[in-house]
Amino acid sequence: MHSIEIISTGVGLSIQDRGRSGxxxxxxxxxxxxxxxxxxxxxxxxxxxxxxxxxxxLLQGAKLRIFxxxxxxxxGADLGCKLAVWSAREIKAGTVLSFPQNRAGLWAYLAVPGxxxxxxxxxxxxxxxxxxxxxxxxxxxxxxxxxxxxxVSLDRVGRRLLAADQQRDFSTPMNFELLRGxxxxxxxxxxxxxxxxxxxxxxxxxxxxxxxxxxxVLEVPDSIRSEPVLxxxxxxxxxxxxxxxxxxxxxxxxxxxxxxLKEADIDWLAQCRPGSKIRFNLS
Amino acid sequence: xxxxxxxFPCMNVRIRSYGERGYLLDTLSDTARLLVERALDxxxxxxxxxxxxxxxxxxxxFTRPIALSALREWLDQLQGKGSMRKPRSHCHEVPVVYDGxxxxxxxxxxxxxxxxxxxxxAAPQYCVRMMGFAPGFPYLDGLDPRLHLERKASPRDRIEPxxxxxxxxxxxxxxxxxxxxxxxxxxxxxALFQPQNAKGALCESRAIFAFAPxxxxxxxxxxx
Numbered sequence: 001m002h003s004i005e006i007i008s009t010g011v012g013l014s015i016q017d018r019g020r021s022g023x024x025x026x027x028x029x030x031x032x033x034x035x036x037x038x039x040x041x042x043x044x045x046x047x048x049x050x051x052x053x054x055x056x057x058l059l060q061g062a063k064l065r066i067f068x069x070x071x072x073x074x075x076g077a078d079l080g081c082k083l084a085v086w087s088a089r090e091i092k093a094g095t096v097l098s099f100p101q102n103r104a105g106l107w108a109y110l111a112v113p114g115x116x117x118x119x120x121x122x123x124x125x126x127x128x129x130x131x132x133x134x135x136x137x138x139x140x141x142x143x144x145x146x147x148x149x150x151x152v153s154l155d156r157v158g159r160r161l162l163a164a165d166q167q168r169d170f171s172t173p174m175n176f177e178l179l180r181g182x183x184x185x186x187x188x189x190x191x192x193x194x195x196x197x198x199x200x201x202x203x204x205x206x207x208x209x210x211x212x213x214x215x216x217v218l219e220v221p222d223s224i225r226s227e228p229v230l231x232x233x234x235x236x237x238x239x240x241x242x243x244x245x246x247x248x249x250x251x252x253x254x255x256x257x258x259x260x261l262k263e264a265d266i267d268w269l270a271q272c273r274p275g276s277k278i279r280f281n282l283s
Numbered sequence: 284x285x286x287x288x289x290x291f292p293c294m295n296v297r298i299r300s301y302g303e304r305g306y307l308l309d310t311l312s313d314t315a316r317l318l319v320e321r322a323l324d325x326x327x328x329x330x331x332x333x334x335x336x337x338x339x340x341x342x343x344x345f346t347r348p349i350a351l352s353a354l355r356e357w358l359d360q361l362q363g364k365g366s367m368r369k370p371r372s373h374c375h376e377v378p379v380v381y382d383g384x385x386x387x388x389x390x391x392x393x394x395x396x397x398x399x400x401x402x403x404x405a406a407p408q409y410c411v412r413m414m415g416f417a418p419g420f421p422y423l424d425g426l427d428p429r430l431h432l433e434r435k436a437s438p439r440d441r442i443e444p445x446x447x448x449x450x451x452x453x454x455x456x457x458x459x460x461x462x463x464x465x466x467x468x469x470x471x472x473x474a475l476f477q478p479q480n481a482k483g484a485l486c487e488s489r490a491i492f493a494f495a496p497x498x499x500x501x502x503x504x505x506x507x
Contacts, residue, residue, distance in 0.1 A: 028418045096401070119483065121482050123484075131459055132459065181308055228340075250416055
């Protein structure tokens with residue numbers, strides 16, 4: 001029973017859930033939705049378990065055809081879809097959902113009742129294309145929902161909306177409170193001062209493995225013996241420009257880490273578009 | 284009365300917090316690291332999620348933030364368990380065709396002949412220090428110091444899986460197609476990472492990865 005067909009994948013379209021744990025020692029990144037909170041919100045709108053597989057839609061261009069009447073929820077970035085973000089409603093068979101323009105944020109999450117029915121790799125359906133994990137999506141692919149109906153009461157309800165205080169606004173400039181990184185003390189006083197006083201710009205050379213930042217060139221301490229790296233770490237390579245490791249990033253690395261994002265803030269950084277200005281202070 | 288700590292191999296461990304629910308254990312001797320990893324398998328601390336070995340340290344991740352004192356207590360109770368037997372380590376023989384594109388340059392940089400480079404690379408028994416960079420990529424300890432070279436100034440955009448390489452003080456084998464800056468000496472047919480075997484509910488690491496941290500291996504020159 002297929003409920004959705006992919007007409008176009010646009011800039012980026014993949015299946016994601018909460019990612020995988022327990023395999024970092026073999027070099028398998030945790031992966032999962034770039035903005036877990038929004039992926040959960042999409043699931044919540046349909047009464048799914050929070051980590052049910054969803055479609056992660058990067059920027060504009062994706063087009064999906066709905067085969068059968070089905071409930072669909074949308075959360076995260078506003079990509080100009082006629083189904084309003086942070087809401088769910090029943091979509092009639094034959095409808096084409098498109099995501100024509102990027103209004104706020106980077107990643108949108110589309111959920112179907114029960115989540116998408118897909119295989120798992122290391123216990124997760126999340127796609128990690130570089131490493132051959134997950135089902136890659138092409139135009140023509142058909143996807144099925146686990147359930148016909150959402151697992152919530154829909155009596156006399158045509159539409160569900162996420163509570164206003166749970167909806168996120170990705171259009172305001174972000175200020176992040178960071179934790180000290182494992183090599184915080186190895187950086188000079190001046191480098192630390194610069195790092196926490198500068199305004200940083202999110203680089204266009206950012207992806208699911210890492211977000212690069214542009215700003216003042218930081219003085220870099222010696223590289224370290226390779227050690228485990230967690231998502232949200234601010235690594236400073238030789239060029240003095242930070243790379244924030246994201247969920248598909250390598251599990252070990254040899255660059256000194258000046259700071260670490262709080263885990264819940266990784267979601268917020270992930271939604272900062274290239275060109276966004278961000279600032280940091282020390283927790 | 285707590286026992287004295289003198290023969291406790293973890294006594295000198297330095298602990299640094301990393302993120303909200305991680306701790307890095309530093310200055311662990313190899314024995315202490317084995318002991319800790321073994322204890323994590325048998326009787327892990329509360330809320331333990333996973334451990335990730337680094338070159339010189341070990342990251343412990345928990346499912347939620349835990350107090351440093353709780354981790355200290357857990358480490359302290361390992362005291363006196365130092366006689367625990369080392370787990371049996373797997374030994375592998377890895378067939379290598381030594382026709383890598385950097386063999387000549389490595390010979391030049393080290394002042395050795397190509398045959399000497401091959402012999403020197405194939406001589407030691409290596410140990411998988413840690414895995415990372417990509418799934419299944421082993422960082423191998425035991426490389427002859429005469430072959431320690433800085434990574435290439437401009438990394439290659441694409442290296443095929445199975446490429447046998449050296450970088451810094453480590454030997455390694457590329458496990459998935461990826462960019463990379465190590466010097467390529469040869470190639471092996473051995474599949475280091477088989478993601479198709481990670482599909483489904485039952486994931487058996489030995490069916491997915493050729494190696495695991497702590498394994499030993501030797502390279503065996505073969506003809507193409």
